[in-house]
Amino acid sequence: MTEANGNNAVARATPVSAAQRLRQLLSDSDKIIVAPGVYDGFSARIALEVGFECLYMTGAGTCASKLGQPDLGFATLNDMREHAEMIANLNTSVPLIADADTGYGGPNMVARTLSAYHRAGVAALHIEDQIQTKRCGHLGGKELVDIATYTSRIAAAAQAREKLCSPILIIARTDALQTSGFDDAVRRLQAAVAAGADIAFLEGITTREEGRRICEIMRPTPVLLNMVEHGATPSMTPAEAQELGFRIVIFPFAAIAPAYAAIRESMVRIKETGRTGLEEGFTPKKLFEVVGLKEATAVDAAAGGVMYNKI
Numbered sequence: 001m002t003e004a005n006g007n008n009a010v011a012r013a014t015p016v017s018a019a020q021r022l023r024q025l026l027s028d029s030d031k032i033i034v035a036p037g038v039y040d041g042f043s044a045r046i047a048l049e050v051g052f053e054c055l056y057m058t059g060a061g062t063c064a065s066k067l068g069q070p071d072l073g074f075a076t077l078n079d080m081r082e083h084a085e086m087i088a089n090l091n092t093s094v095p096l097i098a099d100a101d102t103g104y105g106g107p108n109m110v111a112r113t114l115s116a117y118h119r120a121g122v123a124a125l126h127i128e129d130q131i132q133t134k135r136c137g138h139l140g141g142k143e144l145v146d147i148a149t150y151t152s153r154i155a156a157a158a159q160a161r162e163k164l165c166s167p168i169l170i171i172a173r174t175d176a177l178q179t180s181g182f183d184d185a186v187r188r189l190q191a192a193v194a195a196g197a198d199i200a201f202l203e204g205i206t207t208r209e210e211g212r213r214i215c216e217i218m219r220p221t222p223v224l225l226n227m228v229e230h231g232a233t234p235s236m237t238p239a240e241a242q243e244l245g246f247r248i249v250i251f252p253f254a255a256i257a258p259a260y261a262a263i264r265e266s267m268v269r270i271k272e273t274g275r276t277g278l279e280e281g282f283t284p285k286k287l288f289e290v291v292g293l294k295e296a297t298a299v300d301a302a303a304g305g306v307m308y309n310k311i
């Protein structure tokens with residue numbers, strides 16, 4: 001669609017929002033959506049460079065990179081929203097699924113969280129049933145809120161979405177498998193879907209069979225697989241997950257785990273040899289190219305600038 005704007009006729013494509021794009025991807029039932037975990041602008045840029053059609057903002061990675069803290073409920077709504085907004089807007093045609101932990105409070109706060117994520121350009125957010133002082137789903141000793149409190153979180157999110165006429169998708173996550181078992185987890189996910197959730201997320205599945213069963217039970221609601229390696233869940237490729245019935249796979253540690261190994265190796269090398277030993281090709285310009293140098297200089301040139309002619 002184009003639109004005329006007074007004397008300066010401007011041909012402008014009406015953009016499909018990231019949430020609508022994610023809905024389109026989900027509507028193709030032959031498809032599995034693969035969303036690698038990114039934890040900052042740099043890792044997001046690398047995932048975009050490789051050509052993923054969806055990204056996942058990991059809360060654990062956000063806590064680690066933005067706050068230098070473990071995934072124990074340190075991050076506030078503002079920490080998470082700010083991080084998500086930056087990542088979601090690097091390429092608005094690639095939907096971002098973002099962690100929203102417990103929703104950060106009671107129904108009013110959950111509604112506020114949904115609104116903030118919507119305004120930030122997030123395509124989908126997940127809200128879980130742990131207590132506020134939550135922890136990573138793959139650690140022991142989790143505690144949950146009761147089912148009524150959980151469904152009120154989801155209902156508050158769904159009502160806020162309706163008020164905003166927002167296409168943002170709500171992912172209901174339950175951590176019940178570890179504490180009260182499969183049947184209670186199913187009850188919670190079904191109640192969450194009845195309260196307005198679009199996608200189900202059973203945290204910490206421990207066998208492929210559990211994966212197959214949850215997809216069967218929840219159908220036609222799409223189910224997301226959290227592929228945390230070396231946690232509770234057996235390692236699966238997207239093709240294997242699709243075979244079990246999953247529609248989305250997130251890989252939360254896809255960027256942060258290799259970053260740890262690579263950064264540490266470089267630090268140790270400096271300590272031991274006095275040199276970083278960085279690859280020759282990794283010039284300052286290379287770094288800036290990864291994070292949008294071309295786009296930035298093109299914007300300046302299109303506006304008549306000559307500032308970056310000699311870069």
Ligand SMILES: C[C@](O)(C(=O)O)[C@H](CC(=O)O)C(=O)O
Binds near residue numbers: 058135
């Ligand atoms: C998915 C998750 O919420 C995340 O923050 O990426 C974490 C991942 C992790 O810490 O293992 C979770 O599963 O709780």
